[in-house]
Amino acid sequence: MERPGNGQPNKKGLLERLRAGDTIIGDGGMICEMEKRCYVQTGFWTPEVCVTHPQAVTELHREYARAGADVLQALNFFANESLMQELGIKQSVEEVNRAACRLCREVAEEKGLLFTASLTATPVFEKGGSREEVVDSYRQQLKPIVEERVDFIMCEWLFDIREMELAIGAARETGLPVVACMTIGPLGDRCGVSPEQCALRMARAGADVVGTNCAVGPRVCLQTLHRMRLALQREGLQPFLIGQPIGLRTPEDGRTMIGRPYWPLACEPVTITRFEANLFAREAYEEGIRYIGGCCHFRSYHIRQVVTVSVPRTAAEPGGLVVCSVTVLWTGRAMAEELAKERGGRQPEAASRLGCWGGGLDRFSEPEVQSRVGRQHWAHVAPDLHTLGDQSPAQHFADWKSALKRSVSVDY
Numbered sequence: 001m002e003r004p005g006n007g008q009p010n011k012k013g014l015l016e017r018l019r020a021g022d023t024i025i026g027d028g029g030m031i032c033e034m035e036k037r038c039y040v041q042t043g044f045w046t047p048e049v050c051v052t053h054p055q056a057v058t059e060l061h062r063e064y065a066r067a068g069a070d071v072l073q074a075l076n077f078f079a080n081e082s083l084m085q086e087l088g089i090k091q092s093v094e095e096v097n098r099a100a101c102r103l104c105r106e107v108a109e110e111k112g113l114l115f116t117a118s119l120t121a122t123p124v125f126e127k128g129g130s131r132e133e134v135v136d137s138y139r140q141q142l143k144p145i146v147e148e149r150v151d152f153i154m155c156e157w158l159f160d161i162r163e164m165e166l167a168i169g170a171a172r173e174t175g176l177p178v179v180a181c182m183t184i185g186p187l188g189d190r191c192g193v194s195p196e197q198c199a200l201r202m203a204r205a206g207a208d209v210v211g212t213n214c215a216v217g218p219r220v221c222l223q224t225l226h227r228m229r230l231a232l233q234r235e236g237l238q239p240f241l242i243g244q245p246i247g248l249r250t251p252e253d254g255r256t257m258i259g260r261p262y263w264p265l266a267c268e269p270v271t272i273t274r275f276e277a278n279l280f281a282r283e284a285y286e287e288g289i290r291y292i293g294g295c296c297h298f299r300s301y302h303i304r305q306v307v308t309v310s311v312p313r314t315a316a317e318p319g320g321l322v323v324c325s326v327t328v329l330w331t332g333r334a335m336a337e338e339l340a341k342e343r344g345g346r347q348p349e350a351a352s353r354l355g356c357w358g359g360g361l362d363r364f365s366e367p368e369v370q371s372r373v374g375r376q377h378w379a380h381v382a383p384d385l386h387t388l389g390d391q392s393p394a395q396h397f398a399d400w401k402s403a404l405k406r407s408v409s410v411d412y
Contacts, residue, residue, distance in 0.1 A: 014071070014114055014152050015177050015208055018240050018290055023343045024071060025336050026244065026293020027064035028303055029214075031077045032264075034060065042265065046084060047075045048091045050099040057100070061107040067300040068336025068348025069293070073154060074104035074117035080141050082123045094144045101148035116179070117145045119167045120157040131166060138170035152177035156213045156244070159183050159190045161198045168205040178206065181213035181242055186224050186254035195224050196231035203237040213244030214295035215256040218272065218280035221245035222287060229288070243289060245280070247272050247297030267297060275378040277302035278356065281335035285342060292335055304348045305337045305356050 017024060031047060034040040039049040039056050050057050061072050078084075079100065081093040089096075101117055108115035124137045145153070153171040155178065158164040164182055171178040180202045188194045193201075195212075202210040210232075212224055225243045232239065249270045250257050257263045262270070272280075277298075284292050294302060336348040337356035358373045371377070 011112065011114070013177065014116075014179075017070075018209075022290070023285065023339055024291035025069050025303060025339070025343075026071050026291060027061075027067075027069040027073055028294045028298035028300060029247070029296040030057075030060060030073065030075045032296040033299065034075065044078075044087050044089075046078050046087060046089055046096075047100055048084075048089055048096055050075055050096055050103055051091050054099065054103055057103045058107060061104055063300040064303060065107055065111045065113060066349040067303040068346075068351070069113065069303055071114045071116060071151075071291075071293070072104050072108050074100040074115065074145075074150070076100040076117050076141075076145070077157065078120055080120070080122045080124075080137055082137055086123055093141060097141055098144040098148060101145055101150060105148060105150075114151045116152050116154045117148075117150045118154040118156050119171060120155075121159060121163060125160070125163045125166070134163065134166045135170045138167055139173070142170060142174060146174050146176070150176065152179060152208075154179045154181070155207070156181040157183050161189050161191075161193050161201050164198075164202060165205045168202065168207050172206045177208045179209040179242055180205075180207035181211055181244055183215045183256075184212055184224065185216035185220050185250070185256055186227065187256075195227050199228035199231050199241075200235055200237065203232060203239045207239060209240040209242045209291070211242035211244075213242070214246050215250075215258065216245060216254070217248050217250040217257070218245040218276065218283075220250055220252070220254060222280070222283055225289070226287065240291065241289065242291055243284065244293055244295040245298075246295050247277075247299065247302060264296075271297055272302070273378075274301050274305045275357070275381075277305045277335050278338040278375075279379060281305065281338040285339060292339070294335075303335050304351065305335050 012020075014024070031040055031045050034047070034049055034056070035042055035045070037056065039053055040047070057075050064072060074097075076097045079093055079096045084091070084093055084096070097117065101115075104115045104117070107113070119138050119141060122134060122137050125134045129137075142153070153174060153176050155164060155167040155171055158167060159182075161182065164180060168178055168180050182189060182198050182202070184195060184198060186195060189198055199210050211228065212221060216224065221243045225241055229241055232241075246257050248257055248267055249272060251260075257267070277294075281292055337351055340347050340351075357375045357378050362370045362373045
C-alpha cells in the first residue's frame with residue numbers, strides 16, 4: 001500500500017514512479033557527512049544531532065535537494081534503543097527518530113520530494129537475541145517513523161541476511177513499501193551467503209526493492225547487482241533492484257572498505273571524483289538501474305552530476321535495478337546532471353549553467369586549463385601517483401625540510 005504522505009496529496013509514491021519508468025535519484029550519506037562536519041562522534045555514528053543541532057541536519061537535507069535528489073532519507077541511522085543505551089546516548093529512541101523524520105519531512109514538503117527512514121543492524125541480533133526480541137526492537141523504532149508519515153521504509157546497513165529478513169518482516173507490518181539493501185559486495189554476507197542468495201531471500205521475505213548499500217565502491221557495486229539481477233530473473237522474481245555504493249574506490253577482489261586500514265578516517269585519497277559519479281550513473285542506467293544514489297562519502301556534488309546524464313524514459317521492466325542513497329553524501333549533483341535527459345530534462349536546482357564536464361574552464365586565464373573541458377578529458381584523466389607518491393602521512397611529513405634542500409637551492 002502506498003499513500004500520499006507529507007501533506008502532498010498529488011505526490012506519486014516510490015513504486016508508482018518506478019513502475020511508470022521514472023528514474024529516481026537518491027541522496028548521499030548523511031551520517032558520514034555529519035561526522036565530517038563535527039556533529040557526529042566517530043565510531044558511535046548515532047544521530048542525536050537531530051535533537052541537539054537540528055539546523056545542521058536541515059541544511060544538509062537542503063543540500064541534497066538542491067543537488068537533485070528525488071528522495072531524502074531521515075537521519076535516524078542506528079537510532080535503535082539497544083544501541084543508544086549501550087553507548088550512553090541521553091535521548092530516547094522515540095525522540096531521535098521523531099526528530100529525524102520531522103526535519104526530513106520539512107524539507108521534503110518544501111521541495112515536493114519523497115522521504116524515507118531506515119532500520120539498521122541492532123545489538124539485539126548481534127548478542128543472540130530471539131527472533132521476537134529483534135522484531136520488537138524494530139517495531140519500537142518503526143512506531144514514531146510511521147506516525148511521522150514516511151513514504152516507505154528503508155532496511156540498510158545489515159550484514160547478515162537473517163537479520164535483514166527480520167527487518168523486512170517488521171517493516172512489512174507497516175503496510176508501506178519496503179526497500180532492502182544488504183551491506184555486501186561480491187563475497188556475500190558475513191556468513192558467506194552469496195549475493196545471489198541474499199537477493200532471492202530478500203525478495204521472498206517481501207521486499208519491493210532489493211540490492212546493496214555502502215561497503216564497496218561503484219564499480220564493484222555494479223558487479224554485485226548484476227549477479228543479483230540474473231539470479232532474480234532465473235527464479236522468476238521481479239523486485240526492483242537498489243544499489244547504494246560507498247563513494248570510494250574499493251579493492252577489485254570484492255573485499256569491503258571496512259577491512260582497509262585507512263577506513264573510516266583517512267579515506268580522502270581513494271574518494272571518487274565527481275566524474276566517476278557521472279560514469280557510475282551512466283553504467284547503472286544502462287544496466288537497468290532506475291533509482292541511483294550513494295552511501296558514505298557520496299556528497300551532494302556527486303549526486304548533482306548524476307542528474308545531468310540521460311535517455312528517453314521507457315516503462316519500467318520487471319527486475320529493473322533501483323539504486324538509492326541513504327548514508328552519506330558525496331555523489332549527488334554529478335549523477336543528477338548525468339541523467340537529466342533520461343529524467344525528462346529535469347535538472348537539479350544546483351546544476352552548473354555551463355555543463356557538468358568542466359564547463360566554464362575554457363574561460364580560465366591559463367591556456368592549459370582552458371583545454372580541460374568535456375567528457376573526453378575528465379573521463380580519462382588519472383591521478384598523478386608519481387607526483388603524489390604512496391607514502392603514509394607520517395612518511396610524507398617526516399623529511400620535508402631535507403627534501404626541500406635536495407630539490408631547491410635556498411639562499412638565506
